[in-house]
Amino acid sequence: MSVYLDHAATTPMLPEAVSAFTEALVRTGNPSSLHTSGRAARRTVEEARERLAGALGARPSEVVLTAGGTEADNLAVKGLFWARRAQEPARRRILVSAVEHHAVLDPAFWMAEHAGAEIVLLPVDSDGVLRVDALAEELEAHGDAAALLSVMWANNEVGALQPLAEVVALARRHGVPVHADAVQAVGQAPVDFAASGLDALTVSGHKVGGPMGVGALLARRGLDLTPVLHGGGQERGVRSGTLDTPSVAAFAVAVETAVGALPATAPRIAALRDRLIADVRRVVPDAVLRGPADPALRLPANAHFTFPGCEGDSLLYLLDSAGVECSTGSACQAGVPQPSHVLLAMGAGEDEARGALRFTLGHTSTPADVEALIAVLPGAVERAHAAGLSGRHRAGAR
Ligand SMILES: Cc1ncc(COP(=O)(O)O)c(C=O)c1O
Secondary structure, rough: OOHHHHHHHHOOOOOHHHHHHHHOOOOOOOOOOOOOHHHHHHHHHHHHHHHHHHHHOHHHHHHEEEOOHHHHHHHHHHHOOOHHHHHHHOOEEEEEOOOOOHHHHHHHHHHHHHHEEEEEEEEEEOOOEOHHHHHHHHHHHHHHHEEEEEOEEEOOOOOOOOOOHHHHHHHHOOOOEEEOOOOOOOOEOOOHHHHOOOOEEEEEEHHOOOOOOOOOEEOOOOOOOOOOOOOOHHHHHHHHHOOOOHHHHHHHHHHHHHHHHHHHHHHHHHHHHHHHHHHHHHHOOOEEOOOOOHHHHOOEEEEEEEOOOOHHHHHHHHHHHHOEEEEEEOOOOOOOOOOOHHHHHHHOHHHHHEEEEEEOOOOOOOHHHHHHHHHHHHHHHHHHHHHHHHHHHHHHOO
């Protein structure tokens, strides 16, 4: 059995979610059908919607179910842009932090190429935290041209929590709707949609112990959102498509369970993360922790390092063959590792950024996982160091 230190990529399903999933899986019924089976499926979906809303501080009517975080982010960026621009054609600017996930960045760039948007990439500091002063300046100068602002709740690579209260307060003064991708935050940090003042928020099932391929966009009541998917008019016409009843049921149970367990799990995981960080630094003294050094300013489950002179991908494969699964934190393009846009935005050089490795914990993590990592890490670093940065060509063949 491998040691799994990649919970930010996906985390094992919670037993409660598996039960809800399998129970719903053996029942027939389209939630849009009017007969008895259809109405039973509809009940399952609506109960799930209520549970999701309850766990996330939203109203049930604010939950737009989607097929995952990527779809919810696309709906937020495209839907908000089209709707806001239709009301006020001068609003063409899409403001996004430079460290957003590709599920936000890529739709924003797509809108610039195909829909007349202008992208404004907002800078972050060396910890990966949005520079609120830069946002304030941008809004002061061009607030009346902004269609939307998207700043994630917490960064998926380096775990930095973002100053959303300040972001929302600033945006509100300029009438700019704010979306936050909270895919990594839900289940790790308290997330209350109503209290946040956000207009829209993304959540994904498989990051909190639910199934893959299901998620939601919480959209404030009265928010104008142009649909991206057209068809049967489900989800109040905002997101057509037959709802995946088993996934929705399991997703809601997972969110409710993870959020309910948060007061107990967050301190346990944070203590394990602190130990992992201390032990990595002890056995590899030149490892550089990325993201906020203050544990309270980063996700409790995230530890992200760069290893000077090493290729992150080489380290990943060496650790994998030693039975430890982790991530470089950033995506490959066509099999070729790219330096992370997040680390580059934080001011890291390309070579530094290529030595990145992300360890993320979750509900199944134990001290034995950290011990197993620490036992094999120095050897892996030594070998990756010997291979140097040329290791990338070998990794690129994958
Ligand atoms: C911050 C963030 N946003 C969006 C996504 C995409 O979510 P999904 O895998 O549900 O499409 C991820 C997944 O890696 C993520 O970490």
